Amino acid sequence: MTWEILNIIGTLAFAISGAIIAMEEDYDILGVQVLGFTTAFGGSTIRNLLIGIPIETIWTQGNLFLAVFLTNTLIFLIPNQWLQYWNKGGILFDAMGLASFAIQGAFSAVEAGVPLSAVLVAATLTGCGGGMTRDVLAGRKPMILRKDIYALWATLGGLMIGLGFVQGPWATGALFVAIVTLRMLSEHFNWKLPQRSIS
Template identity: 60%
Template sequence: MTWEILNIIGTVAFALSGVVVALEEEYDLMGVYVLGFATAFGGGAIRNLLIGIPVSALWEQGTLFTIAIIVMTVAFLVPRIWLQLWKKWGVFFDAIGLAAFAIQGALFATSMGHPMSAVIAAAVLTGTGGGMIRDVLAGRKPLVLRKEIYIVWAALGGFVIGMGWITSNFAIGALFISIIVLRMLSVHYNWKVPVKTGSSSNF
């Protein structure tokens, strides 16, 4: 049940994220669907390749595909005024998607008995892979590869799960909230990782 809830939360959040970028780039309805699907399911596809699950397993998620289609269609049809709300709350929903998918990816890798390195990689790729694909398809510099602290929080979630510290649904919920809070704090306080430009480094 926890797995399914995380899947639904992440799918809705990232599908909406893809729709927003598509609308900003003035894509048509098909472009909205492509970018939304790539964002919502791209990270899972990359994760499956990494940990040895056939990519075709994604097509077994019929319910999630239906949810994504409904969410994207409604977002495309309703007045664009909701985009203004997204600009205000979009980072929050993106943080929800990051937390949900990072935890889901880490749990997936753990359930298959993979080592810590694979668990962290699965968390990072599931949590951020869709966003990277979205930005590349939209001709943008991927958010997760720039100065904002983003990948770090997904990796942290993978580390905590890989260490075996998550033993209950309550603990999963606490980790989920923690990742969201850390992501929002990093945005609010403009926390950054070191960036080297030219001969000097910016922090």
């Protein structure tokens, strides 16, 4: 049940994120659907490739595909004045997607019996893969490569799971809240990772 809830939260949160960014870039309805679907399922596709889960399992989520389609369509039809709150709400949706998929990716890797290093990679790329693909398709610099603290929270979540500190639904929920909170705090207080330029 926890797995399914995380999957739904992450998928729909990233679908909303992708659809709104597509509209910000003046994409048509097809572009909104493509970017919404790519953002929603990109991270889990990368995860499956990384840890050897059959890639065709993505296509078994029929109801979730329909939910993403309806979500993208709803976002496309929402009046523009409602979308002005995206700068605040969008970060929350993106943080929820990051947390949900990072946790899901880490648990998938643990169940596959891979080493801790692979758990960290699975958590990071499952959490960030959809958003990274979205940003590339939208012609934006991916968040994971910017100085903002973004991927670090997914990696730390994977570390907690890989070391066995997170077991059971309550601990998983607490980790989800922690990742979302840290991501929102890093955005609010403009926390940065060290950066160096040679130009």
